[in-house]
Amino acid sequence: MITIKFKIILILAKLYVLINGDLLSYLIKEIVSDYIRKNKDLDFSQYSTTIKPIAIYNSKVNFRNEDKNKFELFFNNKNKKINQEINFAKSHGIYGFGFYYFFSQNKSFSDESIDIILQNKNLNIKFFLIIEKSETEINYININISYIYMNLRKYIIDYRYIKFNNKSLIGIIQADTNEKFISQLREKFRKEQLGEIYILSNTYDYSYKLDNRSIFDGLLYFPSYETLKPIRLGKKNITYFYKNLLYNNLLKPPINNNNSYRMSLPMSEFPVYYKNLKNYIFQDYSPEKFYFFNKIIIDWTKNNHNPFNQYIFIDSFNNLKYDANLGFANINFFSKALYQLPIITDMNNNFNIQYLKSNILVLIQAHIYYTDLIEEVIGKTNNIPVPFDLYITTNSQNKKDIIENYVKNISKANKYEILITGNKGRDVIPFLIQLKNVIHKYKYLCHIHTKKHNNRTNLGQYWRQYMYENLLGKRNIIKQILSDFESNSKLGFIFPEHFYRIIKNTIRFSKTDLINIDKIFNILFPKIKNRPDNINNFPAGNMFWAKTSAIYQIFNEDIIKLCPEELGQMDGTILHAIERFWLFLVKINGFYYKTIFYSM
Numbered sequence: 001m002i003t004i005k006f007k008i009i010l011i012l013a014k015l016y017v018l019i020n021g022d023l024l025s026y027l028i029k030e031i032v033s034d035y036i037r038k039n040k041d042l043d044f045s046q047y048s049t050t051i052k053p054i055a056i057y058n059s060k061v062n063f064r065n066e067d068k069n070k071f072e073l074f075f076n077n078k079n080k081k082i083n084q085e086i087n088f089a090k091s092h093g094i095y096g097f098g099f100y101y102f103f104s105q106n107k108s109f110s111d112e113s114i115d116i117i118l119q120n121k122n123l124n125i126k127f128f129l130i131i132e133k134s135e136t137e138i139n140y141i142n143i144n145i146s147y148i149y150m151n152l153r154k155y156i157i158d159y160r161y162i163k164f165n166n167k168s169l170i171g172i173i174q175a176d177t178n179e180k181f182i183s184q185l186r187e188k189f190r191k192e193q194l195g196e197i198y199i200l201s202n203t204y205d206y207s208y209k210l211d212n213r214s215i216f217d218g219l220l221y222f223p224s225y226e227t228l229k230p231i232r233l234g235k236k237n238i239t240y241f242y243k244n245l246l247y248n249n250l251l252k253p254p255i256n257n258n259n260s261y262r263m264s265l266p267m268s269e270f271p272v273y274y275k276n277l278k279n280y281i282f283q284d285y286s287p288e289k290f291y292f293f294n295k296i297i298i299d300w301t302k303n304n305h306n307p308f309n310q311y312i313f314i315d316s317f318n319n320l321k322y323d324a325n326l327g328f329a330n331i332n333f334f335s336k337a338l339y340q341l342p343i344i345t346d347m348n349n350n351f352n353i354q355y356l357k358s359n360i361l362v363l364i365q366a367h368i369y370y371t372d373l374i375e376e377v378i379g380k381t382n383n384i385p386v387p388f389d390l391y392i393t394t395n396s397q398n399k400k401d402i403i404e405n406y407v408k409n410i411s412k413a414n415k416y417e418i419l420i421t422g423n424k425g426r427d428v429i430p431f432l433i434q435l436k437n438v439i440h441k442y443k444y445l446c447h448i449h450t451k452k453h454n455n456r457t458n459l460g461q462y463w464r465q466y467m468y469e470n471l472l473g474k475r476n477i478i479k480q481i482l483s484d485f486e487s488n489s490k491l492g493f494i495f496p497e498h499f500y501r502i503i504k505n506t507i508r509f510s511k512t513d514l515i516n517i518d519k520i521f522n523i524l525f526p527k528i529k530n531r532p533d534n535i536n537n538f539p540a541g542n543m544f545w546a547k548t549s550a551i552y553q554i555f556n557e558d559i560i561k562l563c564p565e566e567l568g569q570m571d572g573t574i575l576h577a578i579e580r581f582w583l584f585l586v587k588i589n590g591f592y593y594k595t596i597f598y599s600m
Contacts, residue, residue, distance in 0.1 A: 040327065040328060041088070041328045041331075041332070042328070042332045042335070043091045044091060044092055044093055044335040044338075044339060045090070045091045047093070047339040047341070048339075049093065049338055049339055049340075050302070050307040050310050051093075051298055051301060051302070051310045051311075051312060051338055052095035052096070052310060052311045052312070053093060053094050053095050053264075053311075053312050053313070053314055053334075053338060054094075054095055054096045054097065054098050054126075054128070054162070054311060054312070054313050054314070055089065055094050055096075055097055055098070055313075055314045055316070055317035055320060056097075056098040056100075056130070056313060056314065056315045056316045056317065057097045057098060057099050057100075057113070057316065057317050057318070058100070058315075058316035058317070058318050058319075082113055082116050082117060082120075082123060083123060085113075086117075086123055086124070086125045088321070089125070089317070089321075090125070092331050092332075092334070092335045092338075093335050093338045093339065094314075094317070095126055095311075096125060096126030096127050096128065096160075096162050097114075097125060097126070097127045097128075097317065098127070098128050098129070098130050098171060098313070099113075099114040099127060099128075099129055099130065100129075100130050100131075100132060101114075101129045101130065101131045101132070101151075101152070101155075102131075102132055102133070103131065103132075103133060103143070103147075103148060103151070110129075114127065114129075114155070117160075118154065118155060118158060121159075124160070125160065126160050126161075126162045127155075127160060127161065127162065128161060128162040128168075128169040128170065128171065129152065129155055129156075129170055129171065130170075130171035130172070130173065131148075131152070131170060131171070131172055131173075132172070132173045143181060145181075145184045145185060145188050146188070148185065149185070149188045149189070149192065152170075153192075153194065156168045156194060156197075157194070163198070164198040164200075164217070164218070164309070164311070165198060165309070166195075166196075167195065167196040167197055167198035167217070168189075168194070168195065168196075168197045168198065169197075169198045169200060170185075170197050170198065170199055170200070171199075171200045171201075171202070171220070172199055172200070172201055172216070173201075173202060178215075179215045182199055182215050182216065183215065185197070186199075198217045198218065199215070199216035199217050199218075200216065200217065200218045200219070200220055200261070201216045201218070201219055201220065202219075202220045202222055202263075203219050203220070203221060203222070217259060218259040218260060218261060219259065219260045219261070220260075220261050220262075220263055220313055221260060221261070221262055221263060222263045222265070222315070260304075261301075261311055261312065261313060262297040262300060262301060262312055262313070263312075263313045263314070263315055264290075264293065264294050264297055264312060264313065264314045264315070264334070265293075265314075265315055266290055266314065266316075266319045266320045266330040266331075266334070267285045267290075267319065267323075267330075286497065286595070286597055287326060287329035287330055287332070287333040288333065288343060288497070288596070288597035288598065289497075289597055290330055290333050290334065291333040291334070291336060291337045291343050292337075292597075292600055294312075294333075294334055294337035294338065295337045297312055298312065298337060298338065298340075314334070320334060342476065343598050343599075344474075344476045344477055344479075344480045344598060345476075352482075352483040352486045352487055353385070353386060353479060353482045353483055353486055356386040356387075356443075356482060356486075357385075357386050357387065359387075360387050360388070360389060360414055360442075361386075361442055361443040361444060362384065362386055362387070362388040362389075362442065362443070362444045362445070362446075362482075363388060363389045363390075363391060363435075363438075363442045363444070363445045363446075364381050364384070364388055364389070364390050364391065364413075364445070364446045364447075364448070365391045365392075365393075365431055365434060365435060365445060365446070365447045365448075366381070366390070366391070366392050366393075366447075366448050366449060366450075367392075367393045367394070367426075367427035367430050367431060367448075367449040367450070368392055368393070368394050368399070368403055368449070368450050369394065369395060369399075369427075369449070369450050370450040370452050371394075371399050371402045371403060373450040373452070373464075374402065374403055374406045375406065375410070376468070377448065377450065378406060378407065378410050378411050379410075380448075380468050380471075380472035380473065381411065381412075381413065381472060382410070382411065382412045383472055383473070383474060383475050383477075383478055384412075384472070384475075384478055385475045385478055385479055385482075386482065387414045388413060388414060389413060389414050389415050389416070389417075389442075390407065390411060390413035390415070390416040390417075391416070391417050391419070391434050391435065391438075392407070392416065392417070392418045392419070393418075393419050393420075393421045393427075393430035393431065393433070393434050394418065394419075394420060394421075395420065395421065395422055395423040396420065396423075397420060400418050400420055403418055404418055417434070419433070419434045421433055421434070424563060424565065425560075425563040425575060426449075426575050427447075427449035427542060428542065428563075428575045428578050428579065429560055429563045429575070431447055432554065432555050432556075432559065432560050433560060435555055436555035436556070436557070436560075439548050439552055439555050440548070440552070442548050443547065443548060443549075444482065444485060444545065444546070444547060444548065445545070445546055445548055446471060446472065446544070446545045446546075447542070447543060447544060447546075448467070448468065448471065448472070448543045449542070449543065450464070451463060451464040451467070451541060451543075452464065462499070463499045463541060464541075466496065466499045466599070466600075467496055467499070467541050467543040468543075469598070469599035470496035470596055470597065470598050470599050471495075471496065471543060471544070471545060473598070473599055474598075477598050477599075480598075481494055481545050481596070484594065485545075485547060490590065490591050490592055491547070491591065491592060491593075491594060492546060492547045492549070492550025492551070492586045492589065492591025492592065492593065493539075493544060493545070493546045493547070493550055493551070493582060493583065493586045493591065493592075493593035493594070494544060494545040494546070494593065494594045494595075494596055495539035495543065495544035495545070495593070495595060495596070496539075496541075496543075496595065496596055496597065497595045497596065497597040498540055499540070499541065509536070509580060513576060513577050513580055516573070516574050516576075516577030517531065517577050517580060517581050517584065518531060519562070519574070519577070520554075520559060520562075520574070520577060520578065520581050521581075521584065523556065523558050523559060524553045524554070524556060524559070524585075525553075525588065528588075531584055531588075532584055532587045532588060535583050535584050535587065537583060538579055538580040538581075538582060538583055539579065539582060539583075540579070542579045544582070546582075546586075547591065549589065549591075550585070550586045550589050550591040551582060551585050551586065551589070553585065553589075554578065554581070554582075554585055559574075559578070562574040563575065
């Protein structure tokens with residue numbers, strides 16, 4: 001009965017959040033849904049690497065309570081469960097575990113699992129301890145060093161205990177505040193002839209100077225949430241997770257790289273909604289970003305440490321292992337980065353898209369305004385692993401002649417069509433004009449265009465290359481996209497995650513946008529009173545893959561007639577509204593969308 005009541009309360013709580021947190025509701029239903037499906041555990045045992053990942057194990061314990069009997073232990077089945085956990089970790093390349101060890105004046109406690117590992121010599125996993133005083137302990141001054149030493153000794157003499165440079169590794173939280181304690185601990189180990197210890201301290205500050213901190217031997221750099229700058233979006237503050245971590249000086253080198261290590265950070269239960277930060281949602285986290293984040297850390301480690309000392313750390317193994325929404329995606333993507341495997345593996349995609357190879361059901365529509373990009377466009381479309389038709393629009397006869405010469409000679413398209421639409425409607429209206437009478441013949445389409453901003457930052461070039469790479473950059477990427485469509489009947493739209501340099505400026509809906517969106521909605525669906533709400537995203541850059549059944553209504557003559565004259569408008573036209581309308585249309589037709597991040 002209690003269990004049933006608890007479930008009812010949980011359901012009501014979720015409904016409250018969904019009703020009162022519009023953006024959170026949208027994120028859960030619209031972004032996360034594609035990850036819930038098939039993220040099964042993969043086995044990477046056949047691969048090898050010099051990198052030694054150490055996963056910090058955050059036990060489910062109440063650190064405020066020093067009564068060990070009241071701890072909520074993660075392992076209930078003891079030896080059997082721990083053995084399964086170790087085998088799982090090793091199959092993903094985890095070298096060892098870091099366990100927290102808490103102590104006060106006369107008491108100490110840790111996760112029971114480390115003691116079970118200690119007692120069972122057949123459990124073959126490396127480990128080390130991260131020691132920290134209890135929250136009830138004001139400082140380290142009065143700690144009994146002999147008591148601490150005796151409690152640590154049994155772990156450190158174990159053959160599986162991790163050593164750095166032949167020194168027993170001990171992590172100490174905020175080591176710079178504990179100079180006396182650390183000095184006494186070192187001296188105690190020397191006196192008892194247990195050798196030297198290697199003190200690893202944590203820090204978030206990349207300007208930290210190792211040379212001025214002789215009390216410890218190394219620094220572990222954590223990704224800090226404080227480096228993430230909130231971006232205003234309407235009435236909501238959204239922190240774009242990993243934006244700064246991935247691109248803004250993630251790995252600034254300290255003075256001595258040989259004594260510094262990097263911490264990877266998976267997220268659990270995406271999206272995260274903190275009670276004390278009611279308007280902050282880490283919207284932009286994804287397993288794909290986690291993959292590239294780890295590639296950066298791994299490459300840095302290989303460049304700065306010899307093969308015997310290439311350690312990286314993960315906080316925490318509990319979050320890395322499994323997530324209710326992401327399944328095993330985090331740890332699978334981590335292992336792919338660890339073993340330098342491509343972000344997309346074949347995964348029997350050939351089977352999923354086999355019948356597409358005998359039917360012309362895929363079309364590519366490209367608006368080519370800049371003819372110097374023809375080879376790039378055709379080169380990308382030639383990666384498509386199934387037969388396809390190529391539809392191209394441009395704005396002059398001269399450009400059409402140039403384009404046709406290239407298409408005839410190098411395109412692998414089954415057939416092609418080049419249409420002159422004039423210099424009106426950017427890439428949007430030509431797209432609608434060209435396909436309005438043929439869209440029904442195809443199952444899938446991809447739309448791209450020759451984005452190129454004429455400014456000194458080359459933003460348009462970088463943005464275009466990012467979009468092309470994620471949509472058409474490799475055969476395996478396209479296989480994955482088509483396989484996702486084929487495997488999921490309700491998946492209707494796929495586009496790249498937002499290019500990091502345009503997030504702040506473009507991911508928004510102005511009042512004019514919403515007015516124009518309503519205008520489009522009323523034309524296409526006059527019998528429906530209200531358009532769907534909770535749509536706060538769109539394919540910025542207007543390049544994507546789609547099922548034609550998810551968007552077919554937009555190819556409408558009345559919509560085309562709304563096109564304004566070309567005056568170099570930056571925002572606020574019906575064209576910008578159409579770009580923001582795609583996901584409304586997808587939802588109206590009963591489909592959901594997916595964002596991808598396969599290439600940086």
